[in-house]
Amino acid sequence: MRPHDYQFIRDIVYRHSRINLGEDKQELVSARLGKRLRATGKASIGEYCDLLRSPSGSDELGNLIDVISTNHTYFFREEGHFSALRDIILPDLVRRRTTESWAALRLWSAACSSGEEPYSVAIALDEYFNAHPPSWPRQIEATDISSRILAKAEAGIYPAETVSRLPAAMAKTYFQTGYGEQTGLFRVKPAIRDIVRFRRLNLLEGQPPFTEPFQIILCRNVMIYFDRPTQEELVNRLKARLVPGGYLLVGHSESLTGINHGLKLIRPATYQKPLR
Numbered sequence: 598m599r600p601h602d603y604q605f606i607r608d609i610v611y612r613h614s615r616i617n618l619g620e621d622k623q624e625l626v627s628a629r630l631g632k633r634l635r636a637t638g639k640a641s642i643g644e645y646c647d648l649l650r651s652p653s654g655s656d657e658l659g660n661l662i663d664v665i666s667t668n669h670t671y672f673f674r675e676e677g678h679f680s681a682l683r684d685i686i687l688p689d690l691v692r693r694r695t696t697e698s699w700a701a702l703r704l705w706s707a708a709c710s711s712g713e714e715p716y717s718v719a720i721a722l723d724e725y726f727n728a729h730p731p732s733w734p735r736q737i738e739a740t741d742i743s744s745r746i747l748a749k750a751e752a753g754i755y756p757a758e759t760v761s762r763l764p765a766a767m768a769k770t771y772f773q774t775g776y777g778e779q780t781g782l783f784r785v786k787p788a789i790r791d792i793v794r795f796r797r798l799n800l801l802e803g804q805p806p807f808t809e810p811f812q813i814i815l816c817r818n819v820m821i822y823f824d825r826p827t828q829e830e831l832v833n834r835l836k837a838r839l840v841p842g843g844y845l846l847v848g849h850s851e852s853l854t855g856i857n858h859g860l861k862l863i864r865p866a867t868y869q870k871p872l873r
């Protein structure tokens with residue numbers, strides 16, 4: 598890839614998603630663009646950049662961001678967050694539920710990728726409230742910048758390799774087994790799918806379409822792409838969407854050190870907004 602083409606791709610990706618591609622990501626980007634070159638019939642990255650500059654370029658931009666951003670995820674990723682939910686966060690929220698006017702437990706999976714994260718949380722909440730009645734209505738909002746990945750998430754269909762890593766009893770309780778053409782595939786059961794709503798959202802653009810605040814926000818493994826000022830802006834935007842005493846869960850490799858946020862670290866990668 599010619600250096601000025603790489604610079605152009607870096608700039609346009611940054612402007613539209615704030616994903617900050619380093620100087621050393623040229624090879625990775627080049628490999629990922631291969632797919633888009635084939636899909637658009639362009640013979641070189643130079644030609645592909647011309648397409649992005651042309652009036653029809655804005656239609657292609659979403660596809661470009663899709664291939665650049667990594668969607669890697671899996672069920673019950675970062676177990677520490679699930680034990681924090683069970684041991685600290687849910688008992689605390691349940692205790693405060695009676696004094697606060699919280700009709701529902703609201704949770705936001707802010708970069709949900711193909712759905713494994715919000716579905717894992719929905720399953721964890723179901724297990725928790727089955728073991729600790731009374732139940733509490735739940736609403737999970739799940740957003741991502743990529744429409745392609747959201748379509749997968751909404752379908753909630755996963756290959757056997759993915760589901761077989763879960764405890765057998767959990768897989769049986771929460772997944773339907775595919776037959777015929779669907780053999781080898783598993784689908785999240787409707788009771789879990791129904792509490793998760795998927796929507797496209799660029800975390801760094803405009804206002805999230807929510808009117809009510811959340812008790813818990815997960816924003817995991819997306820901030821690593823952003824530079825410090827963008828991370829700070831994002832963390833503060835998320836904080837504004839939390840109830841007082843609400844919880845923000847970030848990826849375990851995403852340190853918020855050096856960021857002004859006013860949140861309290863209560864466990865690794867687990868923060869709480871002050872109560873007052």
Ligand SMILES: C[S@@+](CC[C@H](N)C(=O)[O-])C[C@H]1O[C@@H](n2cnc3c(N)ncnc32)[C@H](O)[C@@H]1O
Pocket residue numbers: 614615616666667668669670671674707708709710711714740741742743746798799800801816817818819848
């Ligand atoms: C590595 S996945 C993380 C998925 C999940 N949170 C986890 O930890 O397993 C990162 C996701 O962030 C999304 N993403 C990247 N930039 C974004 C932005 N500006 N707004 C919203 N989502 C974004 C990508 O499309 C991708 O699905």
